Amino acid sequence: MEKVNVNLQGVEFESYMPQIQTCVNCYCGLCVAYCPALEETKDESLSARGLSQIMDGIGRGELHLEDLPDEVIYSCTGCRWCEWNCSQNTPLWVTQQGDRSTKVSGATMSEIMRSMRVEKGDVPKAVKDALDGIARFGNPYGRPKEVKDKWVENLGCAFNGEDTLLYVGSMVPYEDRSAEMAEALIDILKKANFPFSMIGGNELDSGALPRYMGEEGLFEDLVEKEIKQFKEKGIKNVVCLSPHDYDAFLSYYGSNDIEFKHYTEVLLDIIKDKKIELKKDINKKVTYHDPCYLGRKHNIYDPPRDILKSIPGLELVEMDRNREMAYCCGGGGTGLWYELPRVHMNYTRVDQAKEKAVDYLAVACPICLQMLDDGVKSRDYNIEVKDIAQIVLEAL
């Protein structure tokens, strides 16, 4: 067996092999069905079933990391379809057994291989740059913390001792579309007199991004640092802009003495409590794209839809692939940073939206926002990709 020094959440590589053997033996193929990496390429090597064979091959010493092209290692976006649909990993089982890292999915196998690449110091440049930025500055763009400090200060949201923190994640404010999404949410929260503050440049990446990139150590380091400073600042509630941060905190820390929420849950409460009034008609046909880490991972399907339904004039229609069956935007894993020639999930997803002749494609995740916006522009579709917060703000 190839000497592999990989440790995911305290679990050694060898510990995964029996579970990989189960995948090899099971062979029911449910993990293959509707895997977006497979849908894009029709190449089973990129799906969970194929990856289990490949991992088994590595374990047997038949295959080596050098034999595998980037496409095999970096196509999986961690969309969790295979995990959700797995015959041995039913939702019931996942609920009872907890964290996904104790089970094997396409995502965990990809992360193991990515960890092996990190270990060998052989990482695609785009991924390396993002990792370096996170390691040095806490954000994938390698921008200094002062930028975020100033942005938060200008918004008047600097930390003021409130025990509710708005956590906007490491893309904000460095990436324009994510920043606009966050600003829309902040505007709504202020109008609703929702008590919160932010920690500016002290806010680091939650660890979600490096984890997908194979830097498990950095994930643990970052999430520990974040939790530590939340506690030191007396934070009791964290409202996450991104489902990925929400997932990273919950999967690592749980919800012991800090309650983590995705912003759509908070926004729905604000609307239900009539803290804001949705006055303007939005006479648009809208479809909602379920982010993988909100939907399949955390079963949050209805709050975003309920928000959209509460907007006067708005017609909400579903894409054929919705809720548990939702197609990935392609930005998970390393998708946002590292484009692979055969994998264009964002194009496929906007094609699915186009089939419904919508005006707006609504999202609830900064990664989905970027990927689908890019998709719409590449396809030259007359669809606006907007975050739910932006649509709500439009209706105020």
Place this chain on the structure above:
Amino acid sequence: MAQAITKEISEQLKSQIGEGKFSDQKYSRITYRLSHSPETLMFDLDDFTPGAVVWPESVEDVQKILQIANEYEIPIDPVGGRTSSADSEGIKGSIAMDFARMNKIIELNEKTMRFTAEAGARVSDCLAYVAKKGYMILEYPTMNKTSMLGSRAAIHGYNKYENRWGSSGMHIKGLEVVLPTGDVLQLGRGTSYPTKSVVGYNLMDLFIGSRGTLGVITKVTERIIKTPPAYHYGIMAFKNYKDGIEAYIDLRNAGAHIGPIWRAKSYNRWLLKQAVEGMMGAKWPDDVEQLTDYHILGEEDVVAATEKHAIDILKAHNGFWRDDLPDSTFVGRMHETMEKYMGMAALGSDRNKDGGLGERIVPYDANIPDGNLVEFYGEALAHWHRMEDPKVYPNLSKRMRVLSPGAPVPTDEGHTKNWALGLASYTPKWNEEARQEYYDWFRKYAEICWKYGGSVTATHGYVPRAIEIEILKKELGDNYYNLMRQIKDVIDPKHIMNPKTKFRF
């Protein structure tokens, strides 16, 4: 003698079909070597590793691949969903032909009530497509999210609607097949083709169930029906398997004349007990041994009347449902999605050595006529357990065990699929002694099946490869086998088409 895929042959394939449709990379070949079949547990994995993988995108691609393979005598392994327990494993040195890119839905014709798609169309996609227009195809395998329409025809699989509608072949109205020479055949029956010809043979049925041994199916036409407006699911528990099975038989016979019962099944408690206790943390009552359930589809008033009739039948055989049984909708859902339920049962089984790791479920179906079922069951049960006896099988007993002590699942035209779920293990590594003991066990199992009018080559149809011809000859007779062999020799004289099964030189 098959030739290795040389660089020259690889280049020829790439130039003919395009570089992006071919791979001889090791990781690709390893990806396509395994299947659900237990065969791969017993031998070295290298024996199943193809020499190359191709992804044809058109019938013209398939023709070109077959012509090259035929010229150089390279085995062809048509790949579908690979969830079949028989014959779906890879072939050493072959060209594995993945049909995932030939997945276009071609037509739904409401006048002829026919649906046509390319062979690689996923069954679940086909079901969803016709459902949107208010129709159903009758192709509904358990693994419908993975299975491809072409491979359903190739294996002549069984369906959820089997009681009423039969197996795959009964729904197929047309096939497009590419022969090893590259010639394309259009085969069919029904609206577009003669139902019965007095001047020729039924060639389409020759290819249905042929498992890629004669040609490659590239297009399938199936019949459709209007989606029935009403559906009801029912289930009852029984304190002994005899009551449960007899209830099933009456239910099925009633369905045969009153019509709208689309499927009834009877399950031994083992699977549900595993699922419920292992996964839900609930207790399965010790006195419940058998479950019988049914699906009724049809017009609303007919479904309502049939439901009442079905309940009367089950109650007449002491059927019941109690508060200490799990929610019947949960049970029903598990029945609907057998795949999850089998996986859960396997994983949660106290029969597993390593918590379900490193082992594979091996289904043994006997296809016994219902009338012989009870007698068969007693004898087969003892034999199933014999594989675990170290005095009888010192090597086999270390590698296989009976996961389920037999779960009679009556289906299909009065024959019963009897599930004994064996567990085959990777470890310890299989040796020749273990294989020989397994063949001995299987031969005796086949004798028991035949004694009660059953078949070991139907439904799941797994027969160990090494004794497949011997078993086929015994079950079908020498003349039958020899005629099949002659047909094979005429259509595929170089034996390149899926040569691992049935017709080896």
